[in-house]
Amino acid sequence: MRALALALLAAAIGQAPVAAQQIYDLLLKGGRVIDPKNRRNERLDIAIAGGRVVKIAAEIPAAQARRVANVSGYYVTPGLIDIHAHVDAQGAPLNLNPDHNTLRYGVTTVVDAGSSGWKNFEQFKSRVIDRSKVRVLALLNIVGAGMYGSKVEDDVGEMDPEAAARMVRKYPGTIVGIKTAHFQPATWDAVDRARKAAELSGSVLMVDFHPKPGRGYRELILEHMRPGDIHTHFYGRLTPQLDAQKKVQPYMLEARKKGILFDVGHGSGSLWFRIAVPAIQQGFLPDTISTDLHKQSVMLPRATMTNVMSKFLAMGMTLEQVIERSTINPAKAIHRPDLGSIEEGGTADVAVLALERGTFAFLDSGHGKLTTDKALRCVLTVRNGEVLYDAEGLSLTDWRQAGPYSNFK
Numbered sequence: 467m468r469a470l471a472l473a474l475l476a477a478a479i480g481q482a483p484v485a486a487q488q489i490y491d492l493l494l495k496g497g498r499v500i501d502p503k504n505r506r507n508e509r510l511d512i513a514i515a516g517g518r519v520v521k522i523a524a525e526i527p528a529a530q531a532r533r534v535a536n537v538s539g540y541y542v543t544p545g546l547i548d549i550h551a552h553v554d555a556q557g558a559p560l561n562l563n564p565d566h567n568t569l570r571y572g573v574t575t576v577v578d579a580g581s582s583g584w585k586n587f588e589q590f591k592s593r594v595i596d597r598s599k600v601r602v603l604a605l606l607n608i609v610g611a612g613m614y615g616s617k618v619e620d621d622v623g624e625m626d627p628e629a630a631a632r633m634v635r636k637y638p639g640t641i642v643g644i645k646t647a648h649f650q651p652a653t654w655d656a657v658d659r660a661r662k663a664a665e666l667s668g669s670v671l672m673v674d675f676h677p678k679p680g681r682g683y684r685e686l687i688l689e690h691m692r693p694g695d696i697h698t699h700f701y702g703r704l705t706p707q708l709d710a711q712k713k714v715q716p717y718m719l720e721a722r723k724k725g726i727l728f729d730v731g732h733g734s735g736s737l738w739f740r741i742a743v744p745a746i747q748q749g750f751l752p753d754t755i756s757t758d759l760h761k762q763s764v765m766l767p768r769a770t771m772t773n774v775m776s777k778f779l780a781m782g783m784t785l786e787q788v789i790e791r792s793t794i795n796p797a798k799a800i801h802r803p804d805l806g807s808i809e810e811g812g813t814a815d816v817a818v819l820a821l822e823r824g825t826f827a828f829l830d831s832g833h834g835k836l837t838t839d840k841a842l843r844c845v846l847t848v849r850n851g852e853v854l855y856d857a858e859g860l861s862l863t864d865w866r867q868a869g870p871y872s873n874f875k
C-alpha cells in the first residue's frame with residue numbers, strides 16, 4: 467500500500483508541472499489576424515480559455531494549450547455577424563436551421579430579421595434561440611404575427627408600436643430592434659409604426675421597402691428614417707439608387723451623410739451585379755454585408771455569408787473592407803460593440819477563413835454570373851471558446867496518434 471501511495475504521489479508530482487503549463491483550452495497558432503476594430507492585420511497567436519480570448523501575442527508556446535490549431539496560411543477574423551437572415555426554423559415557412567446555416571460559414575452571431583413579431587417571438591425564443599449554439603439575436607417584426615404572408619403583413623391593425631416596444635424591452639439582450647418588410651399598401655403606416663416602436667424601445671430599425679406611387683425611396687431615407695436606421699436590400703431592383711446613367715443618386719449620398727446605414731440583405735432578389743458594380747466603382751460600398759439567408763436564397767444565388775463576402779471581393783472591395791463590413795460594422799449597427807472583434811477578455815467567437823485561388827463563379831439574384839479568381843471559405847469556427855466547425859481537422863489529432871477510443875469525443 468505504501469509503495470502504491472508513493473507511486474501515486476510521484477506520478478502526481480511528475481505530472482503536475484505539465485498539467486499546470488497547459489493553461490489554455492485552445493490555441494490558434496500562426497494565422498494572419500484581421501481585426502478591423504483594433505486595426506490589426508498581422509500574424510498573431512490567440513489563446514482561449516473558459517470561453518474567452520485570454521492572450522493575443524506574436525508567439526504563444528504550443529505546450530501551454532490542451533488543444534492547438536495550426537492556422538498558418540489562413541486568415542483569423544472575429545466571428546462573422548450576419549444581421550439579416552431567417553432562422554425561425556420551426557416557424558415561418560422559408561426559415562432555415564440556424565446552426566446548420568451559419569457556423570460552417572464562420573458566422574457566430576446571426577440576427578433573425580423579422581421572422582417573428584411580438585405575438586410569436588417567445589415561441590421562437592424557446593424553440594430555436596435558446597437551443598442554438600450560434601448566438602441568435604432578433605429584429606422584431608412590427609407585424610405582431612411576423613412573416614406569415616401578405617394577409618397579415620399588409621394589415622396595419624397588426625402593427626402595434628407599444629406592444630412591439632414592450633417585447634423588445636423584455637428581452638434587451640436578444641431583441642436588437644424592429645423590422646418592417648413586404649408592406650404593399652401605398653401608405654407610410656408600416657415604416658412609421660416600426661420607427662415609433664424603435665423609438666419607444668430605444669432600439670434600431672431595419673427597413674425593407676417597396677416604393678409605391680406617393681411613397682418614394684428618397685422620402686423614405688431622407689424623411690422617414692433616422693440616423694442609425696438600416697435600409698436592407700439596397701442593391702436590389704426595387705429601389706432607385708442609380709440614375710439612368712448608372713450614377714449613384716445624390717440622395718443616397720445625402721442619406722449616408724445623415725447616418726442612414728445601407729445593408730446588403732442579398733436574398734433571392736436583392737443583390738444585382740448590374741447595380742452593385744457601378745455603385746462600388748463610384749465608392750458607394752455597403753455599410754454591412756448580410757445574407758438574407760432562407761430556403762430559396764441558399765440555393766441558386768447561394769447567399770451564404772462567405773459567398774456573399776466573396777462576391778464583394780470579386781466586385782473590387784479589399785479583404786479588409788469585406789471583413790470590416792462583416793464584423794465590427796454590423797456589431798455597431800445593432801448596438802452590440804461587445805461583438806465583432808478579437809480582444810483579450812472578450813468572448814471567444816472566431817472564424818478562420820481560407821482565401822482560395824482558382825476559377826470561381828458567383829451568381830446574383832438575377833442569376834447573372836461573375837467569374838473571379840479568388841473565394842473565401844470558412845475552415846474553422848470557434849463559438850464561445852468551443853470549436854464547432856473544423857473542415858480540415860486543424861484542431862484535431864491524426865488518427866494514428868489519437869490513442870484509445872475513449873479519447874474520441
Ligand SMILES: [Zn+2]
Nearest residue numbers: 550579733758
Ligand atoms: Zn429577409
